[in-house]
Amino acid sequence: MRLLDNIIEAARSQPATIVLCEADDPRILAAAQRAQAKGIARIILVGTRHNIEACAQQHGISLDDMTIEDPATSAHLATVEAALLALRAPKGMQPEDAAKQIQDPLCFANMLVHCNLADGSVAGAVYSTADVVRCALQLIGKAPDAELVSSFFLMLMCQPHHPYKGGMIFSDCGLVIDPNAEQLASIAQAAAESARRLLQTEPRVAMLSFSTAGSAHHPAVDKVIKAAQLVKQRCPDLAIDEDIQLDAALVPEIAARKLPNSHVKGQANVLIFPTLEAGNIAYKAAERLGQLTAIGPLLQGLRKPANDLSRGCSSDDIYAVIAITSLQTHSTS
Incomplete structure (x- = not known):
């Protein structure tokens, strides 16, 4: 790892x-x-x-x-x-x-x-x-500049069958149940900053939906599009795709077909889920079926770091969260 x-x-x-x-x-x-x-x-x-x-x-x-x-x-x-x-x-x-x-x-x-x-x-x-x-x-x-406190999982890919080795941010999979567009935008901004700090690379954000580039019409899709547009206004240099399906977010060939003008180009490292239900199911499926290592839920948006553990955690899990918490202190000080 x-x-x-x-x-x-x-x-x-x-x-x-x-x-x-x-x-x-x-x-x-x-x-x-x-x-x-x-x-x-x-x-x-x-x-x-x-x-x-x-x-x-x-x-x-x-x-x-x-x-x-x-x-x-x-x-x-x-x-x-x-x-x-x-x-x-x-x-x-x-x-x-x-x-x-x-x-x-x-x-x-x-x-x-x-x-x-x-x-x-x-x-x-x-x-x-x-x-x-x-x-x-x-x-x-809350931190003075945070609109809300949300959570994310650091998902680690280190098995031979994983398409690439490294980490991703899944947010929000543990705290905000049904965010509105403004809250979803705040979650995306916080998750992007978490990616910078922990993945040590520039974030590439996918605002996940059952629609790609307006292929479906529904209030749930409208929420994701509005949230992505808010993030773009606030962070114009951030690579972000609005209303994108998971396959187009992660597979370059599919992104090229479904979203030729993609900013992420099928290489998302930050996945923003439209609801807690979707995010919680997705991270557990990735962990149990895809054998990704899930660390969290980790909190973002607090004045100082305070992180959660699973009650089924191992000593290794706790050690990892201590390290992440120690690192987070330097982004909130």
Whole structure:
């Protein structure tokens, strides 16, 4: 997986401080130890110290050079609790609510990011996606220039049968259910920037539809066309095709027949799906039938990175997401 190796090397060149809040899970600890030892991130573990140390001992995992923040005893407790109350008081939070919620490791971890005591967070091996995303939105918040927070998967192609080796961005496959044209345009812009950062190449964006160049007429097609036109207005130098079918987006010969004036020319590396339903089905089909490696869902549009994991993730998956999160910190700082 040369692309992933490149991401890891880039993260190693500028390691960020990444906080992990499910630190009594052996998968998390194994990935954290590896990330710390390989120099891709400075790791903060959040949780009950006794439980973390017991898990590490049971599984033969070294905690050397990693910081443990126990919400019950942390020197930062007063700071992050006060910041939580200030942040959520307009939503009705009372001091006793803040004192209770800050003891949740996910909340504590994201408040470390909010208070600039960590650069990014990774969770989801135990917490649900809904909990991870909700907490990130509430406590870290949108980037100042972001219209919305969305998600993407980094899809890696490294098997012998894959037509080419490398990576693609699939968005949005995990968060925004039925974006309108303006939201879809924002998703496409964010995904293009994610491609620049992670694929280390210029994005070639396909706005996917069941139509190519107006071959079908339907409000769902109109939405995709309008979104693509908005992106073109905002990013005139971006290679993007509007209302294009998947085969024309990925196969140059088909693109030449269906869309002779294509800007992407059948070589898309960013696929923008019109709905969450389409995107979620597509990434799972690519993963299970095409044997692509899916990393994510990764979030885009936040003030600072906070990424999700699948609850079925492996230690290798977590290690990869730590590296990506570390790299993302440099595009949001």
